[in-house]
Amino acid sequence: MSDALINGLAGAAGGIIAQLLTYPLQTVNTRQQTERDPSKSSSRDGTIRQMFLVVKHEGWERLYGGLMPSLVGTAASQGVYYYFYQTFRNRAESAALDRWKRGIGDGSVGMLESLVVAALSGCVNVLLTNPIWVVVTRMQTHRKTNKTLPTHGLPISLDDAIQHAIIEHAPFKASHVVQELYDEAGLLGFWKGVIPTLIMVSNPAMQFMLYETLLKKLKKKHATNSKGADGISALEIFILGAVAKLGATVVTYPLLVVKSRLQIKQRAGDDNRHHYKGTLDAITKMIRYEGLSGLYKGMSTKIVQSVFAAAVLFMVKEELVKAARLLVTGDLSLVNRSKLKRS
Template identity: 60%
Template sequence: MSSAVVNGMAGAGGGIIAQIITYPLQTVNTRQQTERVAKKDAAPAYGSTLAQIVQVIRSEGLGGLYSGLKPSLLGTAASQGVYYSFYQYFKNKAEAIAVDNKRKGRGDGSPGMLSWLIVAALAGSFNVLLTNPIWVLVTRMQTHTQAERKIMEAKREALLKEASENVLIHSSLPDQFAALDSMKPRPYGTIQAACEVYDESGITGFWKGIIPTLIMASVCNPSIQFMIYESLLKHLRSKRSSTKQGLKNITALEIFLVGALAKLGATVSTYPLLVVKSRLQAKQEIGGNVSLRYSGTLDAIVKMIRYEGLRSFYKGMSTKIVQSVFAASLLFMVKEELVKAYAVVTDRRSKILLRAAK
């Protein structure tokens, strides 16, 4: 089995484990990002991360924190599998080029930062183009209840406006409000989400947010992340090789910490693009005001600045830092351990076959 396939499968396994553990934080973060709050409003509709987790459990049950988990796990497995397969493939090419350059008297035989940037960008581009439809559905499912709540609020406001102009309607307000309050969010699964996306925008709707996603997920975020990650690993290996023990193996804890630092730097740098992507992929009925609905990336950026201010680009960033850093650290650690385990199993099997041949 090639190293690209092994790393792809290990990345998928690590991604699934990290996703299951950190998914509630991801759900809360997506809702924070997509909540529209005009400048004139004193405070956002949601409080702290913990307060919102409690609110979701009270109103939707524990299952509300795991809304969209099934397609998300599929997306994670596909995304990480595709990403790490292409990443390892291009990484092998970059390392081969570096070794060839060393023979020609150029470089030290290892890829530089620019090479890691290019490798990560190429792998990310393939990943985004192939898996974006899955993440559109996940975002819809995570924000469905929030969207339904906004629609109900808009209906209540419309009733109050009509009642102020019509006495007959005013007298029936209690009954109408009671009917609205008794309505519960419609059942919403993967099929319903897919049909809704198609009805709204056709087949192109499954690639909503592709521009900020490509910029963030295929260029900026992974490039920064893997540049930091590979540079730190190279430094650790170099430091180990210079010691008397000559140990070059990196421990699981060190992988965890290196992955955390790499993801922290990438998340802080690219968070505004992540918010724009989530806004575009969420159901556009969120917020009754047409001025807070977006037709594209540029329209979203302009309207967010105009109606909500620059702080809207950093909504829920603290939640995202905790979720993404912890998830990335777990992913890196589990992936590397799975790759090591595969190497050990392969080595043992080779030895057994060699003995049997003798």
């Protein structure tokens, strides 16, 4: 089993665990990002209150709307990302080693190279998995309604009432979203928001650049003591992942809001202010009608969710990679180091 495949599978598993733990926060955050009327209470309510209101008016299941396609998307995204990240990084490390043999550099991958590797991996990931995330965004922003059947003063038949009840209360499935997207814009509809999402590649790129830089410094520090360079604990990985994600999220958050706005359903009866022709049009209208604060809606929720999810993902992924390498190579040194560390 190749090192890239090990990292890909470990990343997918870590992503699924992180997703399960933080999904209600993701649902609330997506709703915050896509709320276009600042006068509504949902624009001002805190995260906990919004979760309470969703449960009260729509039921617990709405906090997990789109969970299954989201888990598929997470497994696919993390698997694709880590596979290509490790593949590109291995090539970058080989190139750095070749340069070192020729007397150029110190043989390690620099910050700029780490950024390029992460960016290329992110672009491949976005282009392959964007359709899944469009479906997830639609399902997260779908709201159950309790509307009465409009009669316009006319009597209605029992069949009409039953049909209306079925439409209003039927479960909102991924298959419904897929059909809706295809009816709206054909196959291109599944790549809505792909431009800001590609720009958002800078988020994981920054995240991994920060993570790899901090990890390298931590390994050097450990190399000077009895733990050795591989004696990094799960808690240290957790903290490194959290710090790296925090820095990346603060810088790139407005693009995430724009992406969500482009991916939600554009209703024909909506005000023209809420219809976006593209990325630039969305940014312009949001600033014009909602102010700069509109680009940062729900950021506090996103920071809590994404930082915690990233920290869990990194921690789980690194532990699974160690376990997989031990199974494949039969190298007991990792186990011995773990025992020494506990003692």
